[in-house]
Amino acid sequence: MSGPEKVQLYRVAGRLALLSLICGLGLVIVHLATRHTIEVNHQQYAQQQLHELLGADLDANQVSLVKRSEALYFYTINLDLIKNNLENVSPSNLNHDFQNNTENKAVIESGRIEKILTTQGYNGDITFWLATRDTGTVRGVRVISHRETPGLGDKFDLSISDWVLDFDRRSLENTRWDVKKHGGDFDAFAGATITPRAIIKAIATHLEANLKSNHDQGASIVLKERAEEVQSHHE
Amino acid sequence: MNNNTLQGLWSNNPALVQLLGLCPLLAVSNTVANSLVLGIVTLLVLTGSNLIISLIRHKLDDSTRLPAQIMIIATFVTIGDLLVQTxxxxxxxxxxxxxxxxxxxCTILGRAEGFARRNGIGAAVMDxxxxxxxxxxxxxxxxxxxxAIGSGTLFSQMHLVFGGSESLYLIRLPNEPFLLIVLPPGAFFVLGCLIALKNMIDQRYARQQSTTTSSPRQTLSDEL
Incomplete structure (x- = not known):
């Protein structure tokens, strides 16, 4: 390489480097200015999705939700009350009814909601809430964050399709945890199999892990601990 | 309205004439709210990148201009992305x-290549x-x-853009939702109809304008 060419090369490289530096600086400034708000937005969205899993009952005091960590919540729902409520209770005497009802006949559903992350998606990590009943069935699934292809791999979004509702009441015993194409029970998305499989597999793995840890620890201890926690939350 | 303005808005419209940027155009245009947000971000990115590229146009040569332009555009897009997230x-x-x-x-790089790097700041921003x-x-x-056709509504989820409650903006139309129009094939269909409509207006206008002088019909971008 001759001298002038080399100088030319350095000049080109220098200009591009300077431009990258300026662009990078601009991005750093905007990133720092928006970082906090975006983080808060993400948390709010996650909370909103979490509450959606428990339905509107959360507002009506029929659900208690206990936070163990950022990624683990325990819940109990008074199903009996919800049924009553639907049949004959008007909103005005709801609270009164609730207090009377708790002692005599409580049909309670309890379970846990965990934040699960799978790296098996088509494009980066998928994070979702998984709510499982203590009986081992799934209560619901809501995706919190993902970068799957819009219109193709994002059918787990409730505003786009009902796919995610299909997990309700599924358990390790009653379900083959894969998409239909691979001999399972779940629909795949048209043109996108990787995304649904990532979610399905992650849930199945998790249910297995839950089952195992329950056996290992002795379920009674966990339950007792949980009962105390719920108690203290009520007081 | 001068000739340049008219070019971008009508005779050389990036979406309807140049047929550039079809991916977001087809994918996102299923509601007014989505269209509005993507359109505004695109508008800001395009104006910003044209400004900067015009500003440094004398420093760019053939070997640096493409990476430099893409870097500037990417920077603006990332900033826009962060602002929308915020x-x-x-x-x-x-x-x-x-x-x-x-x-x-392609609209954005197209304007950078085709206009901003050869024109002054004011003209580039305007373009x-x-x-x-x-x-x-x-x-x-x-x-x-x-x-309107696909969902039977107008301005749904507009509150996500402007705040307030959805009922402030939402208009329910009497027609039954025709789902196909919201799905991807419907996007092609509607775009085709819009282009046809535009060409029809152009032809009618041309016929009225010149029964004497015939002007060549412009179907493709004059730059591409």
């Missing part, structure tokens, strides 16, 4: 990936703005038609 998070949850994809919108506005208007037209 102020319109719910919209970002729905169309977030398409905002990032604005980088690959970016009118081309962006033309794209935004085409996107909005798509959004209005697809939402």
């Amino acid at each position: 102020f319109m998070f719910d919209i970002h949850q729905r169309i977030g990936l398409f905002i990032a994809l604005i980088v690959t919108n 970016g703005f009118t081309m962006g506005l033309g794209f935004l208007l085409a996107l909005l037209a798509m959004g209005v038609v697809r939402e």
Whole structure:
């Protein structure tokens, strides 16, 4: 390489480097200015999705939700009350009814909601809430964050399709945890199999892990601990 | 309205004539709210990138200009993406990936290459703005038609953009939702109809204008 060419090369490289530096600086400034708000937005969205899993009952005091960590919540729902409520209770005497009802006949559903992350998606990590009943069935699934292809791999979004509702009441015993194409029970998305499989597999793995840890620890201890926690939350 | 303005908005509209940036145009235009947000971000990115590229146009030569232009465009898009995440998070949850994809919108690089690097700052900004506005208007037209026919509503989820409650903006139309129009095939269908409509208006106008002098029909971009 001759001298002038080399100088030319350095000049080109220098200009591009300077431009990258300026662009990078601009991005750093905007990133720092928006970082906090975006983080808060993400948390709010996650909370909103979490509450959606428990339905509107959360507002009506029929659900208690206990936070163990950022990624683990325990819940109990008074199903009996919800049924009553639907049949004959008007909103005005709801609270009164609730207090009377708790002692005599409580049909309670309890379970846990965990934040699960799978790296098996088509494009980066998928994070979702998984709510499982203590009986081992799934209560619901809501995706919190993902970068799957819009219109193709994002059918787990409730505003786009009902796919995610299909997990309700599924358990390790009653379900083959894969998409239909691979001999399972779940629909795949048209043109996108990787995304649904990532979610399905992650849930199945998790249910297995839950089952195992329950056996290992002795379920009674966990339950007792949980009962105390719920108690203290009520007081 | 001078000739340049008219170019971006009508005779050389990036979406309807140049047929550039079709990926976001087709994918996002299923509601007015989505169209509006993507259109505005595109408009701002296009204006900003045209400004900066025009500003440094004398420093760019053949070996540096493409990477430099892409870097500037990508920077603006990323800033836009962060701002949408900050102020319109719910919209970002729905169309977030398409905002990032604005980088690959040929309209923007096309204007950088075709106009901004050869023209002064004022003209470049004006060009970016009118081309962006033309794209935004085409996107909005798509959004209005697809939402009205496909969902039977107008301005749904507009509150995610402007705040307040949805009922402030939402208009329910009497027609039954025709789902196909919201789905991807419907996007092609509506775009085809819009282009046909535009060409029809052009032809009628040309016929009225010149029974004596015949002007060649312009179907493709004069630059491409």
